[in-house]
Amino acid sequence: MGEFDLITRYFTRPAKRAVLGVGDDCALWQIQPGMQLAVSSDMLVEGRHFLSTVPPKRLGHKALAVNLSDLAASGAKPVAFTLALAMPRIDESWLQGFSAGLLALADLHQCELVGGDTTQGPLTICITVMGEVPPGDALLRQSAQVGDDIYISGSVGDARLALEVMRGQLSLSASDFESCRQRMEQPEPRVALGLALRGVANACIDVSDGLAGDLGHVLKASQVGAVLTTDWVQDSAAISAAMQSLPFARRLDMALAGGDDYELLFTAAPEQSDAVQHAANEANVSVTCIGRITTGSGLQVLDLQGVPMSRRFASYDHFAN
Numbered sequence: 001m002g003e004f005d006l007i008t009r010y011f012t013r014p015a016k017r018a019v020l021g022v023g024d025d026c027a028l029w030q031i032q033p034g035m036q037l038a039v040s041s042d043m044l045v046e047g048r049h050f051l052s053t054v055p056p057k058r059l060g061h062k063a064l065a066v067n068l069s070d071l072a073a074s075g076a077k078p079v080a081f082t083l084a085l086a087m088p089r090i091d092e093s094w095l096q097g098f099s100a101g102l103l104a105l106a107d108l109h110q111c112e113l114v115g116g117d118t119t120q121g122p123l124t125i126c127i128t129v130m131g132e133v134p135p136g137d138a139l140l141r142q143s144a145q146v147g148d149d150i151y152i153s154g155s156v157g158d159a160r161l162a163l164e165v166m167r168g169q170l171s172l173s174a175s176d177f178e179s180c181r182q183r184m185e186q187p188e189p190r191v192a193l194g195l196a197l198r199g200v201a202n203a204c205i206d207v208s209d210g211l212a213g214d215l216g217h218v219l220k221a222s223q224v225g226a227v228l229t230t231d232w233v234q235d236s237a238a239i240s241a242a243m244q245s246l247p248f249a250r251r252l253d254m255a256l257a258g259g260d261d262y263e264l265l266f267t268a269a270p271e272q273s274d275a276v277q278h279a280a281n282e283a284n285v286s287v288t289c290i291g292r293i294t295t296g297s298g299l300q301v302l303d304l305q306g307v308p309m310s311r312r313f314a315s316y317d318h319f320a321n
């Protein structure tokens, strides 16, 4: 099998909304009149973003999921994506699984694969997603307001727990490990929540490198500070049963600096709290209030007694680790 047969077999399907899909020099897409295009790329490199042991179907899912998560954070509706793929050799059973996982998630979000590039090299997956959003409706990092409540969707820490177990640094019950592994290998992008938060949230970001670090990007962009509480780490919808099995201090690390969560972290004015809950219900995901935006700069984390903690929660930096 050669490059073109591979593209035809695993990555070419009849165009749906695309004017022209895979097969020509460019794909063609008719943008809806009056809409803005939201564009984002994310790259996954073997050994850095995923382990060689991950089942290909889950990897296909995750490669698109992390990109859809960026659209979700912007409040954009997914429309199409391209796939640039480098792999050491043609492995049909790998390609079969990878494309099945990828295209199943694409179908779920009606996000069409319209083109890409395929080459030989170390296993690397780069996806560019495109979404649409009405002008002025995109959720941005720079719009947090002093007095806003800070929320996190779903739950945090589980993906990092799975990684720690795989590294042999932690042990969990078989069922807790399985649910954490699922969170790590097949994150669910919060697309419906991002759409429901248009006009409700002020600022939004998706949590990929760790909650504290990603919140830091919002604070910097918005030129504000924040206070985070920690009682929610004790007990809330944001903390899974697997997380509950850890001592509190360890749980705090995983929740605030774990990474790979792909949840939405957003801020909203206190008077929007009913609207926030309504958006969460509509999107069928929990949201938990974890703190408040303040004047000044930087992040202060309060312990269970409400006393500021001196320790820092570092987020993941590819060039520092």
Ligand code: ADP
Pocket (backbone or CB within 6 Å): 007, 011, 012, 021, 022, 023, 024, 025, 026, 083, 084, 085, 113, 114, 115, 116, 117, 118
């Ligand atoms: P070109 O040489 O003009 O860049 P290619 O030979 O790289 O074109 O690709 C042929 C067609 O297949 C193009 O339409 C391209 O978008 C598409 N394509 C290549 N690789 C992929 C892939 N991994 N997934 C989807 N489409 C792909």
Ligand code: MG
Pocket (backbone or CB within 6 Å): 116, 117, 118
């Ligand atoms: Mg090409």
